Amino acid sequence: MELTAASKKVVVFDYGFGNVRSAERALARTGAEVEITRDFDRAMNADGLLVPGVGAFAACMKGLREARGDWIIDRRLSGGRPVMGICVGMQILFARGIEHGVETAGLDEWPGAVEPLQAEIVPHMGWNTVEAPAGSRLFAGLEPEARFYFVHSYAVQDWSFDVQNPAMQPPTVTWSTHGKPFVAAVENGPLWATQFHPEKSGDAGAQLLTNWIGTL
Structure with a gap:
């Protein structure tokens, strides 16, 4: 598969949680210049x-908080600088997560709660x-039947985004279904995110990352 994204500098933020090497390889395939780091200045710039x-x-x-990632994300978004979250990196962008009855505050970039999947088989693991x-x-250039790789037991399943300012555009929300529909991806100005793993999703995931790189 030939990819066409122009070379851009991308930081995979290394805060101890995530498949950083897989993400690095997948992003490098798009032609991006990729660095794994938690360095504040490099992540900001x-x-x-x-x-x-x-x-x-x-x-x-x-x-994330120990690595000052919460502050970096907030500062980047305040300046319109692109950020993309993957899997739990997407979930923490919501207001809160509820696991085993314990509620934890998220970054609150979006309202909503990450809750246990309502399905007979959990985790949701595989292609969908x-x-x-x-x-x-x-998802530009991808066929409707394109499949992506998921590994998760929690998701945002009930979500509506009330835009108070008529001049503001609501997020573009992509859904998938495992037992019950859940949020699979969000595009919201400079902040994009996926519940699935594009870095493990073959050519479809590579095209999706190329689409993101192309907006930088």
């Missing part, structure tokens, strides 16, 4: 910041299709 995440919501939030809305930039 990169064209794009990718925030991976694997494990428990509370542990990821603790690690998504329902991307018309006009999605993240």
Whole structure:
């Protein structure tokens, strides 16, 4: 598969939670210049910041705050600088996560709660299709039957985004289904995120990352 994204500098933020090497390889395939680091200045000055995440919501939030990742993400978004979250790196962008009855505050970039999947089989592990809305930039050029790789037991399943200012555009939300529909991806100005792992999703994931790099 030939990829066409122009070379950009991307930092994979290393706060101890996430498949940083897999993300590095997948981003390098797009033609991006990729660095794994938690260095504040490098993370702030990169064209794009990718925030991976694997494990428990509370542990990821603790690690992110200890690495000042919460502050970096907030500062980047305040300046319109692109950030992309993957898996738990997406979940922590919401207001809160609820695991084993314990509620943990997230970054609150989006309202909503990350809760246990309502399905007979958990975790949701394997390939699944998504329902991307018309006009999605993240899924541009991908066929509706494209499949992506998921590994998760929690997700945002009930979400509505009330935009108070008519001049503001609501997020572009992509859904998938495992037992019950859940949020699979969000595009919201400079902040994009996926519940699935594009770095493990073959050519479809590579095209999706190329689409993101192309917006930087």
